[in-house]
Each structure stands twice: as C-alpha cells, then as structure tokens.
Amino acid sequence: MIVCAGKTELFSFAYPIGVGLIESAINLTRLTLFDKPEFLLFIGSAGCYGQYEIFDIVQSRGASQIELSFWQKKSYTPIDNVVVSEGMNVSHETIVNSSNYITTDKSTWQYFQKAGIGLENMEFFSLLQVAKEFEIPAAGIFVVTNYCDENAHEMYQKNIRQGMEKLEGFVKEKFQI
Template identity: 60%
Template sequence: MIICAGKNEVFNFAQPMGVGLIEMAINLTRLCLFNKPDFLLFVGSAGSYGEHNIFDIIESKRASNIELSFLNNNSYTPLDNVLESENKFVRNDTIVNSSNYISTNFALSKKFNAYGIGIENMEYFSVLQVAREFQIPVGGIFIVTNYTNENAHEDFLKNHKEAMSKLTNYLIEKNIIK
C-alpha cells in the first residue's frame, strides 16, 4: 500500500494519512487495525540538511526522531529514536529525521549530517513506528523540495508542484505505479 501525508501533498495513487507525527500515527494505526497492508510505501517531500540537492530523490528504510535541542546537548530521550525497517525493496541511502517542526536554522540543522541523517520529513518516523508495531515491511521515497534554512517554507511552496511531478515520474520509471 502506498501512503502519503495529505493536505497539499496528495497523490491519486496514495492513501493520505495525515500531516505530522501525531496525525500519521493515529490514522495509520487505525488503518492497520482494520485493514493491515502487506507492505507500506510512504512517498513525500523532504527538506535537505545540505548533502542532498533540490529535486534529489532519496529512498530510505531508516527514520529518526531527533529534535534540534539534542544537537546542542540541551536534551536527551530514553526512547529509541532511530528505527530501521528490514525490507529488501528500498535502498537504505540515508536516515530521514521527523519532527512536528520544520528546521530553519541551516547552521544547526547541518549537524544532523554527522549522525548520518540527511533529510527531514514530518511523518516518516511515525510510519516506521506503526509499521514496526504491526510487523509490516516499510520504505519511503522522498523528493527534496527545500533546504532547512530561513527560506524553507518559501522554497517548499515554489518547488512543490514540480517535485510532486518528478516524484510521480520516478515511481512510474521504477514500475511502482502505472
């Protein structure tokens, strides 16, 4: 099953599940309780921490939930904050960080690269967490729409339409959708 966030990121081939960590977790859990899929593929946009360029397409089966305060040693968590799916269908190029906040401090957010984290997407950690709970193989395919800097939102809006088209074409080329 192919899923996406929703609102302005909707595809005719994907089921929207909600924006952010909480909406995604609630709606995807509901789906899995009543109609558990054999495989989950999340598709969507992402912001780059600097190693990936606008319109790069990244496949991943790893996600993290690390807040910016962690990078400055201002917080810690007792929770498992990096998850990995054991599917064999998606390459494991980079870790995707998820938060309910969009990073806009590029100097700080670039520090994620030192942890092997290359992009951010608001929902993906929840997708992996729910998939783990229901023992569903999962992967994600993302397209970079912006860098995590002070222009993140404007660049996202400017690049979003073209990015969604490029992502759809990529999925067609990979025979994931028709």
C-alpha cells in the first residue's frame, strides 16, 4: 500500500492519510484495520538539515520524533523516540525526524546531523509506529523540497510542484506503476 500526506502532496496511486503526526496515525490505523497491507510505503516531501540537495530523492525506513527543546536540554521523553522498520530492503542510514512543527533554525542542524537525522517530514514517524504496531514492513521515499532554515516555507512553496513531479516519476519507474 502506497500512502501520502494529502493536501498539496497527492498522487493517483497513493492513499492520502493526513498531515502531521496525529491525522496520519488515526487515518493510517483506520486503513490498516479495514485492509491490512503486506507493506506500507510513504511518499512525500522533506526538509533537509544540509546533507542533501533540493530535489534529491531519499529512501528510508527509520524515523525519529525529536523536538527542538530536546536538543536545548529543556525537555526529555520517557518513550522511545526512534523507530526503524524491518523487512524492507531500504536503507535506514538517513533517519527522518517528524514533528508537527517545521524547523526554521539552521543552528540546530548540527544536533540532527550528529544523530544521523538527515530529513524532516511531518508524518513518517507516525507511519512507522503504526506499521510496527501491526507488524507491517514499511519504508518512505522522499523528495527534498527545502532546507530547514528561515526560508523553509517559501522554498517548500516554490519547489513542491516540481518535487512532486520528480517523486512521482521516481516511484512510477521503481515500482512500474
């Protein structure tokens, strides 16, 4: 099953599951309960902490959910905040961080990079948590649309259409859709 966030990130061959951690978790759980897939593939945009170029395609099966306050030593979490899906032949060297907030401070990149976190996408952590709960192998394919800095929103808006076209072409070719 191929899924995407929706709104500006829609594909004819993917189910939209909603934007952010909560909508995506609720809607994907609902989909999974009614028709459990053999695998889950999330496709969407991602912001970058500096190690990729705009329009790069990056595959991953690992996600984190780390808020900026954690790096600033102003918070902690008693739960596991990193999840890696097993069973799909996709790298997890690049971990994708998920939050309901978009990072706009370039000075935080160093913390993410040191932790092996290269991208930011609002939904991927939720998808991997749901997949883990239902024992479904999962992965994500992302197109970099922006850097996580003060221009993040403007870059996303400028690049989203072309990014979605590149991502769609990549996924169609890879999976012969």
